[in-house]
Amino acid sequence: MLVNGCDCSIVIKTAHKEMDIPYSDETLREAVSFLQEEASIEGDGVCRGIRKSGGVTGCVVTPLTIGTAPLLLYLAMGAAGNPIFVSETRNLYRHCLSLMPLEDTEHFDLIQDRSSISNEQFSMSNERKLYERCRVTCFELRVMRDEAIKLKLDFTSERPPVLYPYTDRFEREAGERFMGDCVTYRINGQEYKNVYGFTLVTKKQGGTKTELWIKRALQQGDDIPEIIDDFSLTAQLLKDKYEYRYFGSFRITIRRLVLVTDETEVNASGAVIGPLRYHVTGPIFTEVFTSGDEVIA
Numbered sequence: 001m002l003v004n005g006c007d008c009s010i011v012i013k014t015a016h017k018e019m020d021i022p023y024s025d026e027t028l029r030e031a032v033s034f035l036q037e038e039a040s041i042e043g044d045g046v047c048r049g050i051r052k053s054g055g056v057t058g059c060v061v062t063p064l065t066i067g068t069a070p071l072l073l074y075l076a077m078g079a080a081g082n083p084i085f086v087s088e089t090r091n092l093y094r095h096c097l098s099l100m101p102l103e104d105t106e107h108f109d110l111i112q113d114r115s116s117i118s119n120e121q122f123s124m125s126n127e128r129k130l131y132e133r134c135r136v137t138c139f140e141l142r143v144m145r146d147e148a149i150k151l152k153l154d155f156t157s158e159r160p161p162v163l164y165p166y167t168d169r170f171e172r173e174a175g176e177r178f179m180g181d182c183v184t185y186r187i188n189g190q191e192y193k194n195v196y197g198f199t200l201v202t203k204k205q206g207g208t209k210t211e212l213w214i215k216r217a218l219q220q221g222d223d224i225p226e227i228i229d230d231f232s233l234t235a236q237l238l239k240d241k242y243e244y245r246y247f248g249s250f251r252i253t254i255r256r257l258v259l260v261t262d263e264t265e266v267n268a269s270g271a272v273i274g275p276l277r278y279h280v281t282g283p284i285f286t287e288v289f290t291s292g293d294e295v296i297a
Helices: 069-077
Strands: 009-013 018-021 025-037 048-063 078-080 093-099 108-113 128-144 150-157 183-187 195-203 209-217 227-236 249-262 273-280 284-290
Touching: 009 069, 048 128, 069 078, 069 093, 069 128, 069 150, 069 284, 209 249
Parallel strands: none
Antiparallel strands: 009 018, 009 108, 025 048, 048 150, 078 093, 093 284, 108 128, 128 150, 128 195, 183 227, 195 209, 209 273, 227 249, 249 273, 249 284
């Protein structure tokens, strides 16, 4: 379901904060099943169905901004340690996140706001819905040159949506977005300039299963190796805009990748950009830098 317009909003609620997140598209829906009552054998009878709520399912696709990246990456990764002060800075802390199975991830609530509020009468023409105790079951981190870095969160909840009757206005998030052309890639300690982007896909149902699709331009010389011991991505905003070192950046480190298949289509007249599909067998870590030691969730 594609949603557009300035009157639409998605708000994430955790135990410590409420945050509006910008998004490119989303689909939030109630998971519904039917209990079917069959007709009796004798006589004509009737077939009837009873509607049964199965909770909530859906996804949200959102660009990462300097304000939302810590919280969204925490919800995707699933575990965070205590913030660590960065030396030689005034008020900068590093948050270390690690990928954990579904059972260990944090619950959160979502508020779906498609309301049109009149400033004169302060009345709502549409209803808001609250989705309680959601959990991330799958996420995709999408990075491509000349595009905003986006995170897709698939979630589920066993509770049906309820009305959210409050008319308070949420502060809209309009922070600076991370872009795919401000990213550096290092593979086994060497920086690769021919990487155009990547997609990290993690499913957290019955354990954690992760794949990495690396999109690279074919070039002369050594290509990306089939076995990668250490892959790191560093995304940052404008270097000279921020006072503190590392502020406005995050880093993802992936260990022990094994090539599954090369999906490159070589029948092309121009430059060839082909994806490599890797299976991740090692851990995944994320470092996010924020100003202040507040709890990000």
